[in-house]
């Protein structure tokens with residue numbers, strides 16, 4: 826039987842409990858999920874690509890294994906539909922937090938389908954417990970010394986806090 830391969834694109838800067846919820850649910854629908862980190866030239870991320878790969882693999886690799894599914898990470902810099910093709914994926918997963926996410930996704934899904942009709946976009950509604958979480962707010966809260974542990978895994982929290990401390994040290998030296 827043909828293996829079902831899905832791709833979940835995003836920035837994951839950092840991976841949050843909202844992303845983890847979507848990934849776990851996507852893993853029940855495909856045999857192999859590629860978590861693909863989009864890189865945009867000229868934009869300096871908070872965590873490096875390698876740090877983000879490592880956190881996704883460490884937090885979700887064992888879970889995927891337990892579920893009998895495969896999880897890999899990849900980077901892409903062009904169109905999501907091209908990245909999907911490259912990985913043999915015919916499903917793009919996106920998480921929807923509400924109307925704002927939907928408005929943006931609605932036009933993208935139509936354009937993606939026109940560019941590559943073989944790839945279907947599947948939206949997973951955010952779970953109520955994690956629907957308010959965003960990577961941007963996690964970074965901002967951490968920068969203001971707030972507690973981010975309700976929003977991310979312990980491993981992610983440790984990495985984020987050490988990056989915030991590093992950045993503050995650098996800023997005070999400048």
Ligand code: ADP
Pocket residue numbers: 834835836837838841842843844847918919920921922926950951952955956957958959960961
């Ligand atoms: P953000 O949009 O917060 O910068 P990403 O680009 O990493 O995050 O998002 C990747 C995908 O995950 C997008 O489809 C986004 O809508 C979804 N997503 C982000 N946060 C959540 C959440 N808390 N619950 C469900 N889906 C989410």
